[in-house]
Amino acid sequence: MSKYPTRPGKPVFGVDTKVVGRDGKPMYGPDGKVLKQKIRMRDARFSDGRPQSLYFPEGHPQAGVFKGMTQILEERGFTDTAHLKAECEGFKCPPGASRCCTRRILFEQPDFRDVESLVETHCKARGFGVLFLPKFHCELNPIEQCWCAAKQVYREYPPSSLEADLHKNVIASLDTVETIHIRRFCNRTLRFMDAYRKGLTGKQAAWAAKKYSGHRTLPHDILAQFDSEAHTPNKHT
DSSP states (O other), X not given: OOSSOOOTTSOOOSEEEEOBOTTSSBOBOTTSOBOEEEEOOOOEEOTTSOEEOSBOOTTSTTTTSBOOHHHHHHTTTOOSOTTSBSSOGGGOOOTTOSXXXXXXXXXXXXXXXXXXXXXXXXXXXXXXXXXXXXXXXGGGOHHHHHHHHHHHHHTTSOOOOOHHHHHHHHHXXXXXXXXXXXXXXXXXXXXXXXXXXXXXXXXXXXXXXXXTTTOSSOOTTHHHHHHHHXXXXXXXO
């Protein structure tokens, strides 16, 4: 974001979005690239819940122009930000700093800091809750395990480049994942969660989840069991 209002002749400061046709699909330009357009950001919120437009209103000499971070902060009662720089170099503010730049102050405001994602917005509008899971931990995500099972089935279908075949095979593969499978995946996730809560590492958790397959939780002495088995000589040696 810029510190001051966007200069005349400059593009509207906003969010890049794909241009979508009447069929709901992205539109492409002559160069084969997806067409994009800038749209205005939605209103922010004052501490009392009132909306705060990030653009000057109709009737203003700069109607429709982005206000800039300084103006937005002044409307919120911050009167000493004009002397601050717009942002720290590389968006890397000093550790523990809270008033080093206008960007830091603005992005510490609750409505900027806690803004929900588009996924959350769309799901809430349809009555669904959203739970974000840890990244790069497919063992904690039953959906990932469903995809894995479906992909195993998908690989058995003959290769094809026809969109109709791809669509049909994907649907057929997903249909093979039944409710009982999903319940098993959820139980497996619960075992991994319990393992991490008990202090096991990834390797130890995988061992425990396999050993206690079918259980939702693990014994309280699971770490001791792991150590005991780790130091037990192999029966075949």
